[in-house]
Amino acid sequence: MDWGKRIEKPNAHIIRMMTVFVITLLVKMMILHWIMGVRLYFIQAAIMNLMTLTGLFLLFIYFFPKNYFKAFWWMHLLVSGLIFVNTVYYSHFFTLVPVGSVFQIGQLGGVSDSIFALLRPIYFLYFADTIYLRFWIKKKSKLYHSWYYDKKNRRNGIYAIAFMVLMSFMVGAINLVALSTEGNLRPANLGMINYHIYDTFRLTRPAPIVDPDQAEEAVIAIEEEEKDRRFEGLLEGRNIIVIQAESLQSFPMEHALADQEVTPVLNDLIRQDTLYFSNFYEQVGWGNTSDAEFVVHNGFYPSTSTFSYQAYEGNDFYTLPMHLEKQGYTSIVFHGNDPEFWSRQSAYPGQGIHHFYSAEDFEMNEIIGLGLSDYELYKQSIQWLKEKPEPFYAFYITLTCHHPFVMPEPYQWLDMPAEYEDTYLGHYLQSVYYMDQQIGYFINLLKEEGLYDHSAIVIYGDHQGVDMRNQEINEQVSRYISRPYQEDEMFRVPLMVHVPGSGVEEEITLAGGQIDFFPTMANLAGNPLAPDAVLGQDLLNIKEGFVAKQVHVSAGSFIDNEKIFIMSPEGLYDNSQSWNLKTGEQVPLEEARQGYERALAEITLSEYVMENNLIPRVQKAGLSGILDNIRFLLDLEK
Known part of the structure; x- marks a missing residue:
């Protein structure tokens, strides 16, 4: 030119x-x-x-x-x-x-x-x-x-x-x-x-290089476990049935609605033969429900760019279903929706899932919201469950309790007080009650088919359904729970492990997240993971819980046993908030600095491992071996 x-x-x-x-x-x-x-x-x-x-x-x-x-x-x-x-x-x-x-x-x-x-x-x-x-x-x-x-x-x-x-x-x-x-x-x-x-x-861009010294502090913290292992092998030989409950948060379990229990079935479960994790938090990414299952099965954080099954397509993994397969388990997933929704059908073989029953297999005779109703999901799946060799690992993904939570009138079973009639919270509580009742129905089916006594039933919420950042919703929930509805309550979801006839009844109150599910379940199944095999921790054998948050709040936000830290949306540390989980009193920000740096280090290390397909190397050398490799690469650049 x-x-x-x-x-x-x-x-x-x-x-x-x-x-x-x-x-x-x-x-x-x-x-x-x-x-x-x-x-x-x-x-x-x-x-x-x-x-x-x-x-x-x-x-x-x-x-x-x-x-x-x-x-x-x-x-x-x-x-x-x-x-x-x-x-x-x-x-x-x-x-x-x-x-x-x-x-x-x-x-x-x-x-x-x-x-x-x-x-x-x-x-x-x-x-x-x-x-x-x-x-x-x-x-x-x-x-x-x-x-x-x-x-x-x-x-x-x-x-x-x-x-x-x-x-x-x-x-x-x-x-x-x-x-x-x-x-x-x-x-x-x-x-x-x-x-x-x-x-x-x-x-x-390529995955960022993590600061190995900062990440090492996080790995050391993850590796700290009790010498005398608790509850190791509690589920050994049992069928393990996991219900990933759509949009289930903890607060409906703890607060009655005009003298009506919103979750009577779940409340009965946690009173007998159950380990109940009362300070358990969701850690999903952009994939929401699909990221919840990705995190619990892999013990690493979800992608920060897109849903994890897409982001890490073609990677090599070592997952909870693969770990259980070493003990003779067959893994099955039941989900009454399109098999390619969130790329599940193409992702599941690489996740160690042997059988996947989807909308192509169910009779789609009752659709509520996104897909097959919870009632039909449980009713139709029980026949397939009976036919599987034992022990099996069965993973249920429910759908009915999904935004916008408007249940058909015949299923609006709660007597709704006038102040919550036709409100977002009212619709949500009706959906949760329906979900709870169908879990009770499923447990009865397991008993009728002779599967209940030698199985363990694990239930957890996949992600929040009621966002505290919506002012109108915040006011409704704050009034319902009689205290300010904040991030710590919004991200808190239940986790319970019900073991019929075990006599185990304990509430675990330390902070834990979905990333901790894999190592916790591995211990319960009698085959504990090496402490640095994943970024999660065995919640039954640690003293200090830690939950890093990302995507739906600014990276660096975290929750531990005592406090929550929410990084400011502007990205300025000094504009952030931290408060005591019990008293609600503000915590000096400098007391949260170490947790903030640990959260960033864990997320960056997870992203580095996943984007470079390093899980096979983690299985051989642990996370510490990955950090040694990073130091070697940095030395070469010098």
Whole structure:
């Protein structure tokens, strides 16, 4: 290109037109930022997104000199659609849509009821100016036909130069944000467009190298176990039946509704022959339910970019079903939904699952919400369960208690007080009660078929169903539980191991998470894992529990036996919160620094292991061996 001939004075009409498109998009983006609670970085995010939007439109002018006005409008429509989608997504998940969700487009049909429940007519106003601009373009094209359609229009290098200058400023601004937040780039400090660009970069970059010294402290903490093992082999030789209970949180078990127990069956279970983990927390990622099963079976954290079965497709794993297979167990999964939902059918062989019964195998004669009702799931599966050689590991994924939680009227069995009638919490409690009753029905089926006495029944909640960040819902739950509804309560889900005839009755109160399920179950089955084989801990043989959180709160957030720490959404440590779990009193942030660093180290180490397919090496050398390899690689770079 002859830049001397191609650098010309910019066309004033084009610049004015571009300004209209950019400013209207920026205003809508700022509305979204305000809805998201962006305050501290509100102005900075607006300026950075203004630069990015302007840069994108300059590129369109440069690359489409003869049709830039069409490109402008399509760009406006695309970004308006992105703002619309993010607003809907934020109303439920309280973050922006991850770029990795492109892999989840095939899942949308299965959750259409949940999506429609989130739509609000006002959201469609995001497209009002886009429609108007379409007519405005036509009007302008008639007034300035000569320069809109001049075939002699050619690329003007001044726009490319302006783009490069803007992007240089943009990179500098993002680096300043990264410096001020210790590298914690979040939607609340980057804004919508820039966060999506950053998220795209994260999706394609190699796994980050973990600081081996910092990670070693985390591994040492994980390895600390009691010398005298408790409950080792309690389940040995028994069938193990696991129920992953959709959206089940702990608070409905602990609070009656107008003198009605919401979970009478579960409450009866924890009173007899049961180990009950009362401070157990969900640790799901973008895959929600599918990530819950991934975490409990693998003992590593879920992907931070997309659902884990997609992110780690083709990896080699060592899972709980594989571990139990060494003791003669056959592993079975029952799920009354499309077998490819969350890529389960293609992922399960690599997870050590021998048999998978899905919507293709069940008679789909009662659909509630996403799929087969819990009642039919248990009723139809019992025949297959009877036919399996023992011992077996049976994993049930329930569906009925799913957002938006509106049960058919014949199944609304709770007498709902007027204050909760037709509310989100009221619908949720009705769904939980239905789930509880069907678990009772399933236990009776096991007794009738002679499977109950020599089985263990394990039940845990997969993830939260009632989000405390929704103000209306928060007020409802706070009133129901008679205390502020905060993150520690939102993330707390039950875990119980019911062992008929064992005489074991104990409540384990230390903090634990889904990542601890694999080592805990391995111990109960009589074949404990090496302490550094996974990132989870055997909750029956440690003193200090630790739960790292990611994705749905800022990375670095954690819960231990005494406190919870929630990293600020802006990524600033000093703006974070920490409080005592028992008293609710604020904890000085410096007391949480060590836990914050451990949480980041564990998550980064997990990501490094998974993205580099290092599970076989972990099985041979342990996590300490992985850290030794990292040190070796870092020494080579020096």
